[in-house]
Amino acid sequence: MADHPFPLSKDELLAAYRRMRTIREFEERLHIDFGRGDIPGFVHLYAGEEAAAVGIMLHLHDGDRIASTHRGHGHCIAKGVDVTAMMKEIYGKKGGSCEGKGGSMHIADLSKGMMGANGILGAGAPLACGAALAAKYRAKKGQPSDVAISFVGDGASNQGTFLESLNLAAVWDLPAIFVVENNGYAESTSRDYGTAVDSYVDRAAGFGLPGVTVDGTDFFAVYEAAGEVIRRAREGGGPSLLECKMVRFHGHFEGDAQTYRAKGELEDIRANRDCLSTFKAAITGAKVVTDAELQAIDHEVLGLIERAVTAAKAAPLPTAADLTTDVYVRY
Amino acid sequence: MARKISMKLAINEAIDQEMSRDPTVIMMGEDIVGGAGGEGEKDAWGGVLGVTKGLYAKHGDRLLDTPLSESAYIGAAIGAAACGMRPIAELMFIDFMGVCFDQIFNQAAKFRYMFGGKAETPVVIRAMVGAGFRAAAQHSQMLTPLFTHIPGLKVVCPSTPYDTKGLLIQSIRDNDPVIFCEHKNLYGFEGDVPEKSYTVPFGEASVVRDGKDVSIVAYGLMVHRALEAAALLAKEGIEAEVIDLRTLSPLDIDTVLESVEKTGRLVCVDEASPRCNIATDISAQVAMQAFGALKAQIEMVTPPHVPVPFSPALEDLYIPGGPQIADAARRTMKKGKT
Ligand SMILES: Cc1ncc(C[n+]2csc(CCOP(=O)(O)OP(=O)(O)O)c2C)c(N)n1
Ligand SMILES: [Mg+2]
Numbered sequence: 001m002a003d004h005p006f007p008l009s010k011d012e013l014l015a016a017y018r019r020m021r022t023i024r025e026f027e028e029r030l031h032i033d034f035g036r037g038d039i040p041g042f043v044h045l046y047a048g049e050e051a052a053a054v055g056i057m058l059h060l061h062d063g064d065r066i067a068s069t070h071r072g073h074g075h076c077i078a079k080g081v082d083v084t085a086m087m088k089e090i091y092g093k094k095g096g097s098c099e100g101k102g103g104s105m106h107i108a109d110l111s112k113g114m115m116g117a118n119g120i121l122g123a124g125a126p127l128a129c130g131a132a133l134a135a136k137y138r139a140k141k142g143q144p145s146d147v148a149i150s151f152v153g154d155g156a157s158n159q160g161t162f163l164e165s166l167n168l169a170a171v172w173d174l175p176a177i178f179v180v181e182n183n184g185y186a187e188s189t190s191r192d193y194g195t196a197v198d199s200y201v202d203r204a205a206g207f208g209l210p211g212v213t214v215d216g217t218d219f220f221a222v223y224e225a226a227g228e229v230i231r232r233a234r235e236g237g238g239p240s241l242l243e244c245k246m247v248r249f250h251g252h253f254e255g256d257a258q259t260y261r262a263k264g265e266l267e268d269i270r271a272n273r274d275c276l277s278t279f280k281a282a283i284t285g286a287k288v289v290t291d292a293e294l295q296a297i298d299h300e301v302l303g304l305i306e307r308a309v310t311a312a313k314a315a316p317l318p319t320a321a322d323l324t325t326d327v328y329v330r331y
Numbered sequence: 332m333a334r335k336i337s338m339k340l341a342i343n344e345a346i347d348q349e350m351s352r353d354p355t356v357i358m359m360g361e362d363i364v365g366g367a368g369g370e371g372e373k374d375a376w377g378g379v380l381g382v383t384k385g386l387y388a389k390h391g392d393r394l395l396d397t398p399l400s401e402s403a404y405i406g407a408a409i410g411a412a413a414c415g416m417r418p419i420a421e422l423m424f425i426d427f428m429g430v431c432f433d434q435i436f437n438q439a440a441k442f443r444y445m446f447g448g449k450a451e452t453p454v455v456i457r458a459m460v461g462a463g464f465r466a467a468a469q470h471s472q473m474l475t476p477l478f479t480h481i482p483g484l485k486v487v488c489p490s491t492p493y494d495t496k497g498l499l500i501q502s503i504r505d506n507d508p509v510i511f512c513e514h515k516n517l518y519g520f521e522g523d524v525p526e527k528s529y530t531v532p533f534g535e536a537s538v539v540r541d542g543k544d545v546s547i548v549a550y551g552l553m554v555h556r557a558l559e560a561a562a563l564l565a566k567e568g569i570e571a572e573v574i575d576l577r578t579l580s581p582l583d584i585d586t587v588l589e590s591v592e593k594t595g596r597l598v599c600v601d602e603a604s605p606r607c608n609i610a611t612d613i614s615a616q617v618a619m620q621a622f623g624a625l626k627a628q629i630e631m632v633t634p635p636h637v638p639v640p641f642s643p644a645l646e647d648l649y650i651p652g653g654p655q656i657a658d659a660a661r662r663t664m665k666k667g668k669t
Contacts, residue, residue: 040643041465092465092642103467103641119469120427121399158398159430185369186399187361188376193368194398262370317644327637 004288007224008058013283016058016219018297020050020276023074025305026083027250030073030090033309034254039090043104046074048217048249051275052181053078055222056149056242059230063146065113065131067124069153069181070105071248072117081109087308093315100318101326122159125150125178129165132174132239144234147175155186155194157203166207169239176239177229178209181216183248188260204241216244217275220282247273333523339382341492341524342457342513345499346383346419348528350390353417356503358383359395359404360421360457367396379423380459380518401427405456406434409508412454413442417503424470425458425512428477439508440483451506455499459515460488461552461602462639462650466515471639471646473551473603478510479580479612485533486580488512490554492522494577497531504530514552534581538590542570545660546590548613549600550576552650557600559653564660571660579609587613588621595626596663600656605633627667630659 006013027047033039046053049071057078060066068075076086081097089096090104097107108116115131118124128150139145152162157180169176180200184191197203204211212229214221222244229240247269251258258266283289336344350356364387365376377384387394397404401422408420422428428435435456442450462471478486485507489495495513502509539554540561549557554575561571572590576582591597597617599610614629632651640646 041467041641042470092644098641100642100645101468101638101640103465105467105469106641119467120430122430155399158400160400160402161430187379188365188367188369189362189396190366190368193396259372260366260369260375265370318640318642319644320648323640323645323648324635324637 004286006220006283006286006288010288012058014289014293014297016054017279017283017294018301019054019078020219020279021297021301022083022304023047023050023053023077024276025301026073026077026086029305029309031250031254040092041103041105043090043254044071044252045248045250045254046071048269048273048275049181049183049246050074051219051279052179052216052222052244052246055219056179056226058223059227060113060147060149062111062113065115065128065135065146065148067115067128067131067148067150068117069124069151069156070117070119070121071153071181072107073104075151076107076109076114076117079109079114080112081107081114083304084308084311085109087312088315091312091315092317093312094318094322095315099322099326101322121156122152122161125152125162125165126168128176128178129168129172129174132169132176133172135175145175145236147177147230147233149177149179151179151181153186154180154182154184154191155189157200158195163207166204166209166241170208173238175233175236177233178239178241180241180243181246182243183246185248185252185260187252200241200243209239209241211241211243213243213245216246217273217278219275219279334526335521336492336524337519337521338492338495338513339380339518341496342382342499343384343386344524345496345503347386347389349500349503350386350393352528355415356417356419357393357395357411358386358419358421359397359408361397361399361423363421364394364396378421380515382518383421401431402434405431406438408454408456409434409439409452412439412452412508413450417453419455419457419503422456422458425460425474426469426472428458428474435484435508435510436481440481443507444483452508453506455502455509455511457511457513460512461514461516462634462646463516463552465641465643465646467641468638475512475579475603476608479582479609483508484580485509485578486512487533487578488514488551489577490517490551490575492520492524494531494537496524497529498577500528501530501533505533512551516552531577533578534583536577536583536586537575538572538586539575540571540573542572542594544570544594545596545598545663546572546574546587546594547598547600547656547660548574548576548587548610550579550609551602553600553602556651556653557656560656560660563653563657569660569664576609582612584613584616584620587617591617591621592624595624595668596660597625598630598632598656598659598663600632600651602634602651605631605636608633625667626669627663630663632656632659
């Protein structure tokens, strides 16, 4: 392996950085453009949480499925969904990932194994069980299987659908991983108010699943833990739960005044718990990559997002003919 | 001078007054207070669009923020209602009823009948309905017909701040389970609302515009679109009568029948999907009970049979508009007997 302390090669580290930077830039740009009134509807930003999506998704290929949440942009980008198609979707344009019919909360790209962002909390978990079941049937005897990952927020982890899915996955021994993205809040309500048990590892144990908690702002911690639970699932070892403790940099949705946060909290998490800064410091500190190499990526990503926005603004709107298509395969 | 307030404030005021009047009234829902368990502002949200903001300061722990567990807390509201409380449970978006529907339609709706008339379940489930908010397929539905289909549930969907306050107070005092549908695009709509407490009875439609030529029946946001249509038609010398159903269950079919007896022409408007909805129900009842009075076939105006699209370009085409309703009225004017 490489002559450095990381479990990824230099190229892989740069690729991970590019993914995380792309998510960050995408979300920060949406924040600005939403503020300008360019973007309709509800937009939930993933900024601050990038290390979780990327640390997990680097272990996956297109045949592995993920079921996402309302805060889905990061999952999409990490899973390889085209950024321009996503931007068009968020602008409600033709040529968007869902032809403008879904919007931010419903971006999907089945060809990439991205089964959709979701407007219904907890709804992804049973779907991921189904994806895992299909993967199990599909797998060749003695070969590793595809896996399915359900993302769920700390708040949505209290939905019956999620809890039932933990049990179902354990009962059927599915190649499923339940990722709890614990950013401390469900809308304005703190995690500790809405969830009686402190430890998701305990909760998983109660359902007969192995569980692990990691600092979700630490890319390497996520990468290693995810690698293990995903490997186990692929090899027939059954489902697991992975909790990522993380922070969100913006409001619950765009337009949220965030008065429920402690004084100075936002400044503090941006200064001290920024997963991108931590990652950058680690890889440049170990002299594996240089600042200049990262700046070059920053520059390219900026251009990518700029082009995506320009393309989204220029893309045509759907028309009356599009309104009634796609309801059924055949009717 | 009459006081004008928004529908949003009318809801807040109705809950406030009923909580002050009756100690058994409690309220629960996700972020209806906001900031629970955190270090920042309490009452940080007052609901996702701020409808219940300020009630916590007055009524404290009688407003309960809930975990994100609709089956559990909507069910708990129903259970508490069956045990002497008068809970108001907020479901946020009506689309989320899929998560907790069993508690509503197999439990709350059926207690009274199944238990031989001995149970009372005075619960109110408030939820936002309707399109036009760019909120896409899972946050924009009407779904009203799903509830009217179920015996044991009452279903309310007001169009004005005045009716909203009076109907919500009636809902809270009512001893049956009520699904209270608030159109999110009417929250900012202002109208005259008395400060004092009052009720608007269930099962009484209101004739919001008199006319002799054609009857237009609507509810919720569509009442406003129907009034727009009536204004367009008036310029052409067609006088439309506009009926606001206000409550969908019980349904005041008598007011509709009386109007059709007078005009002989009917346009039913519904923002819900076109199959088996409120408009088809009204049409069937009028066809059965006032067939002889009809001078032309009944017209219906609804969205197409598709999920609510996200793109504003499509959503604006999806929601029935005044011109479309006016067209339907013109069609019925041209057809049939004179
Ligand atoms: C069934 C359902 N209930 C409520 C909501 C409204 N809602 C959307 S996001 C959200 C909070 C989610 O919190 P969490 O699961 O922690 O995810 P986060 O937003 O923090 O990423 C709520 C209550 C919903 N979309 N679906
Ligand atoms: Mg959360």
